[in-house]
Amino acid sequence: MSLRADAARNRSLLLAAAIEEFALHGVDAPVSAIARRAGLGKGTVFRHFPTKDDLVAAIVLDRITRLTELATELAEADDAGAAVLEFMRFAARQRQQLDLSFLSGDLGSEVAEAQQRMARAITALVDRARAQGALRPDVTGTDVMLLMCVPQDVVKHLPDAPPELWERYLAILFDGLRPEGAHPLPGF
Amino acid sequence: MSLRADAARNRSLLLAAAIEEFALHGVDAPVSAIARRAGLGKGTVFRHFPTKDDLVAAIVLDRITRLTELATELAEADDAGAAVLEFMRFAARQRQQLDLSFLSGDLGSEVAEAQQRMARAITALVDRARAQGALRPDVTGTDVMLLMCVPQDVVKHLPDAPPELWERYLAILFDGLRPEGAHPLPGF
DNA sequence: TAACAAGTTGACCGCGCGGTCCGCTTCGTG
DNA sequence: CACGAAGCGGACCGCGCGGTCAACTTGTTA
Structure with missing residues (x-):
């Protein structure tokens, strides 16, 4: 196993939140908004995706x-x-x-x-x-x-x-x- | 007359520079780049167009x-x-x-x-x-x-x-x- | 040409962004 | 259950943006 259970869940939460946020406000939507929508901290986003571009x-x-x-x-x-x-x-x-x-x-x-x-x-x-x-x-x-x-x-x-x-x-x-x-x- | 001669010239210089810059780098091109391209100071842009949106x-x-x-x-x-x-x-x-x-x-x-x-x-x-x-x-x-x-x-x-x-x-x-x-x- | 209004300038400000970091929490395991 | 590692959070940093301002220059006019 390479990923902890909650981490995996959070990762897909983040992806879903990012898709919604990008759809709603375009690619320029701030990372903080994505984190908020996912109910997570901003740091967590960058843990899973080192760069915003990686998330995109x-x-x-x-x-x-x-x-x-x-x-x-x-x-x-x-x-x-x-x-x-x-x-x-x-x-x-x-x-x-x-x-x-x-x-x-x-x-x-x-x-x-x-x-x-x-x-x-x-x-x-x-x-x-x-x-x-x-x-x-x-x-x-x-x-x-x-x-x-x-x-x-x-x-x-x-x-x-x-x-x-x-x-x-x-x-x-x-x-x-x-x-x-x-x-x-x-x-x- | 409502506009000084050089001011009128600068205004059209700015418009031309803005068109070029927007065409080249999109609407997100910074105002400073437009000013530089026109050979003028950034403040001059805002004198002629109070807001970037006004220029656009x-x-x-x-x-x-x-x-x-x-x-x-x-x-x-x-x-x-x-x-x-x-x-x-x-x-x-x-x-x-x-x-x-x-x-x-x-x-x-x-x-x-x-x-x-x-x-x-x-x-x-x-x-x-x-x-x-x-x-x-x-x-x-x-x-x-x-x-x-x-x-x-x-x-x-x-x-x-x-x-x-x-x-x-x-x-x-x-x-x-x-x-x-x-x-x-x-x-x- | 004198003198004032109009115009110009670039240092400066506040803001919001992407990205970092370290103290804290939580999961997985023996 | 206890403990180490993996994950988490949010204050924090640097940067570049739009926009401001006060000192300075220049066109205009009498």
């Missing part, structure tokens, strides 16, 4: 990993176009709960490698959809990676927006990725 | 005004669809030079009113394009306002991106706004 990296790493898993899973779906859409929907929804970008900022080599793994998984998924004719011939995995968070980001600029508005923008965006004259996917 | 507001106000003027101008174009696209292109290009959002953050009533004027101008432009059948029947001015900055925002996540990449995303995005089965505009 831990969360981002988790999110990236989940996205990678989903992309890998969806790569086996019959309808690759629908799979891409579902992936983007998941990514946007996840972004709703977390203001952190997986792309910008240097968060250490571990995160960078995870990003590359995710990029590969997404590229595989997108390549397959393109081969099936579900996407424009020039759409790349990078395109999807860049665009998948847009719906949530855009909606956040509106103070009083209906909570499902982002789906509308996802639809508009995905429509721009489909080949010309293609029929819309069911559900839109 | 001045710049944002200028940008919003230009956008409003352009939207009003373009409302008289024959091809309203092409006009909307050109407007979005201008907005995105402007956003390239400035990291400031015209939408989020409270920057006083003056900016808020200017935002509303811009919203009206854009809505008029978009309504006309929609009436001409150049856009989907459910596209609103708000949609265009929210989406027009996306291309630049998205590209900024890529560290080594070709400078014209944003045009590609504008094309994808605008394509999602056009009615189904419509032929692409010339140039794409």
Whole structure:
């Protein structure tokens, strides 16, 4: 055993508190607020995560990993176009709960490698959809990676927006990725 | 005359320096850096703009005004669809030079009113394009306002991106706004 | 050109942040 | 249960920020 029981519990308490706090006030939320929300002292945060960036990296790493898993899973779906859409929907929804970008900022080599793994998984998924004719011939995995968070980001600029508005923008965006004259996917 | 000659010159020097600094390092760029870039003392900045927010507001106000003027101008174009696209292109290009959002953050009533004027101008432009059948029947001015900055925002996540990449995303995005089965505009 | 208003400056202040540290508490074990 | 190690807490530090101010310089005008 490498971690004491209460320490493990506190660690996950801290992660949960950090996710909430970052979602609510952005990455600039002070560490002290995270500690307060977790009902712990500030020092405890730095015991588990030597640096605030390490805390951020831990969360981002988790999110990236989940996205990678989903992309890998969806790569086996019959309808690759629908799979891409579902992936983007998941990514946007996840972004709703977390203001952190997986792309910008240097968060250490571990995160960078995870990003590359995710990029590969997404590229595989997108390549397959393109081969099936579900996407424009020039759409790349990078395109999807860049665009998948847009719906949530855009909606956040509106103070009083209906909570499902982002789906509308996802639809508009995905429509721009489909080949010309293609029929819309069911559900839109 | 209400302003001394050198003071007027310094004021515009400061505005230019602030635009550059904000574009380079975001809105969080310290006031001292702006002063240094302008070759002036920090105190001078606060003489012209009592608060950093006032400086930001001045710049944002200028940008919003230009956008409003352009939207009003373009409302008289024959091809309203092409006009909307050109407007979005201008907005995105402007956003390239400035990291400031015209939408989020409270920057006083003056900016808020200017935002509303811009919203009206854009809505008029978009309504006309929609009436001409150049856009989907459910596209609103708000949609265009929210989406027009996306291309630049998205590209900024890529560290080594070709400078014209944003045009590609504008094309994808605008394509999602056009009615189904419509032929692409010339140039794409 | 004299004299005053207007403008400029950089040292200075208070604040809140990320991060440190050491005395104290609590868990796990023999 | 007793004891050592692992974990905890919060006062504390240094830093860089936005903003202030009083001494100084400069444009303007009669």
